[in-house]
Amino acid sequence: MNTKEVANKYTEWMRNGQGQQVLEELYADNIVSKEMPNWPGQVVTEGIKAVAEKNEEWMANVEDFHSSEVSDPIVAGDHFSVRMAFDCTFKDRGRQQMEELATFKVENGKITEEQFFYSM
Template sequence: MPTTERLEAFIVAVESGAHAKAIENFYTEDATMRENQAEPRRGRSTLVAREQATLDRTASVVSTCVRPVFVNGDHVVIRWVFDFRFKDGKAMRMEELAWQRWEGDRIAQEEFFYDPSQARPA
């Protein structure tokens, strides 16, 4: 179960734009991540590489945690809003719920739920 301080540190890391670094610092080595019930991606190094590839296509990302954050033991739900500006000039706003299962002070499993129509840059 994450402490309040550890969970807040994770949120601050994401809101500061350190997305790939947050995965390195807050996820277990064998963590899984999946979107809208698709096949999960496995392993922290895979998760970091995919996040970095996404970030490499962006000029900027503004990440906002919409509170409250829901915590029940090892399970956490965070509502995120991401405003992307891509290097090609396109923009995208993504709102999602992230369901997490923590093992101690690290995220072992994360699932994102969002409307896929948001994933098309304008």
Template sequence: MTTEQIAKRLAEYCAKGEFEAAQKELYADDVVSVEPYETPAFPKEEKGLDNIIEKGRKFESMIEEAHGITVGEPVVTGNVFSFVMSMDLTMKERGRAKWEELCVYTVKDGKIVSEHFFM
């Protein structure tokens, strides 16, 4: 797949909240994930597909209810793409919150090799 095809496919998955399916299909085994900042729940950086899938499962276990996810149109340049993702979630023990982040991805050899989130 081209970077543009991967970008569109990932945006479709994210809009449906199907993050693990996207990771299994589109991510490289040695992918790196970088969060905007370290939290007690998550490290600033995570390496490896299995670890990133586990991080996603942990995040999903913290959600009481998902009210909506929107994903902007991907912007692609070379082997990098980005989109804005907004999530309206009720978190267990924390209440409802709306989050918006810029998601930036790098592709190599037809797979996502890094994801970097900015809030």
């Protein structure tokens, strides 16, 4: 798949709550995930197993999803970005509305890097 095809699959699956499918089918084994410096966990996570564990920990803390939104992707060369917004109730901090910009790098039909930009 080219970058646009990966971006469209990512967007479709995330809108349909298929995050696990994104992880299994679109992420490279050597994925690098970057959070903001004030993120309470590890800022840089490397490898599919570690990224999967990070996602599982985040999801385990979600008590309820009230709404979520994923924008259409913007593609430029081997990168794409989407705006994501979530309204969630977390077990450890209550209800929170979040908005972030997620940017991805695609190589050989797989996402090799992701970086998230948000305010905390």
